[in-house]
Amino acid sequence: MRFLFAILLIAATGFALRADDEDARRKVAAGNEMFRDGKFYQAAGEYDQAHFLADDPILRCNALQQKREAFRQAGLLAAEFDTIEDLLTRYAGQCDFAALTAREYAIADAYRKGHRDPEFWSLRWIPWLNGPDRSIDMYHKVLARAPFAAAAPAARLQLAYLLDDDGKTDDAIEQLRLLIRDYPSSPQYKFALLGLGELLYKRSQSGDGDGRIAAEAATLLARFKKEFPNAPETAMAERIRLQAMDARAKQLLGTARFYARNDRSAAAAKYLGTILREYPDSQSAPEAERMLVELDEAYTPDPFRPEEEPRHAILPARRLPPQPMPLLVAPDNSNGKYLLPVYDLRVGRVEEENQK
Numbered sequence: 001m002r003f004l005f006a007i008l009l010i011a012a013t014g015f016a017l018r019a020d021d022e023d024a025r026r027k028v029a030a031g032n033e034m035f036r037d038g039k040f041y042q043a044a045g046e047y048d049q050a051h052f053l054a055d056d057p058i059l060r061c062n063a064l065q066q067k068r069e070a071f072r073q074a075g076l077l078a079a080e081f082d083t084i085e086d087l088l089t090r091y092a093g094q095c096d097f098a099a100l101t102a103r104e105y106a107i108a109d110a111y112r113k114g115h116r117d118p119e120f121w122s123l124r125w126i127p128w129l130n131g132p133d134r135s136i137d138m139y140h141k142v143l144a145r146a147p148f149a150a151a152a153p154a155a156r157l158q159l160a161y162l163l164d165d166d167g168k169t170d171d172a173i174e175q176l177r178l179l180i181r182d183y184p185s186s187p188q189y190k191f192a193l194l195g196l197g198e199l200l201y202k203r204s205q206s207g208d209g210d211g212r213i214a215a216e217a218a219t220l221l222a223r224f225k226k227e228f229p230n231a232p233e234t235a236m237a238e239r240i241r242l243q244a245m246d247a248r249a250k251q252l253l254g255t256a257r258f259y260a261r262n263d264r265s266a267a268a269a270k271y272l273g274t275i276l277r278e279y280p281d282s283q284s285a286p287e288a289e290r291m292l293v294e295l296d297e298a299y300t301p302d303p304f305r306p307e308e309e310p311r312h313a314i315l316p317a318r319r320l321p322p323q324p325m326p327l328l329v330a331p332d333n334s335n336g337k338y339l340l341p342v343y344d345l346r347v348g349r350v351e352e353e354n355q356k
Helices: 002-036 040-053 057-074 077-090 097-112 135-145 152-165 169-182 188-205 212-227 234-261 265-278 285-295 347-355
Strands: 327-329
Touching: 002 040, 002 057, 040 057, 057 077, 077 097, 077 135, 097 135, 097 152, 135 152, 152 169, 152 188, 169 188, 188 212, 188 234, 212 234, 234 265, 234 285, 265 285
Parallel strands: none
Antiparallel strands: none
């Protein structure tokens, strides 16, 4: 009796499985018909139901692939991205991993450039009723899944920019560190060096107890100048390096003054020597040298000090173009001298000269 019951149970289970797969195939067929009619959003819903009903893993994977394509045709990039994530999580062995992750990178780029899916499909005709910006989330996910894809260096650099714009400076710094470490041969490496040095300097302005952040910023920017001496950004990098160096030297000078006030000359001299040895062209160097002469009679100052380089960009001065005014004198401003306004008869000639 038990044997017969087991046979009936297996037969019933097999029939249920076949029935589920048949239902799934009917949903796929309905989705295909809608897809051919251009009803891509509705087709995606049919494919989603087919994926839910199917028991055969190949049928489930194919239904999800068709759902992704339907969302792509509908222009719903965030929905397509989520479907790709589902595909790669469930059926990575049955998918074209490189092609799908490349598509994820492309979708994240599109979102960074301003694409937004409509919040509600039925109200998609309202231009301002769009979903949120998901570019940061998308970049995080695809970089975690395919960190060494061809598009990864550019994506990590863009993610750092987005995080910085969002006020997440520490997260942006981490992304730039990863870029420098993992992609030293990429075109984005140069911008990562410059960006990291600039962000570290900015970070040091909001709190840098021991001055290490400013010191690292100065080191990175000096490295940028050494590796890319002819880059158009080198002058800017050098100015930021000088500012970071000044910040670090100022912190060391403050520590030296503290020890000098407390009669600890040896400790003060150590910090002053660090300034003169490591930051000789900083703005604190002359004061450090003066203090060291007072603390250590055996110290002989350097008679030659390099000329201080500008810390800010020097913009060329240009004369403003002439702006002829047709009205020279208004009667109200002539103390009763003129009853009618006085006009400049040369206005037309000046304009003609400016156009030549």
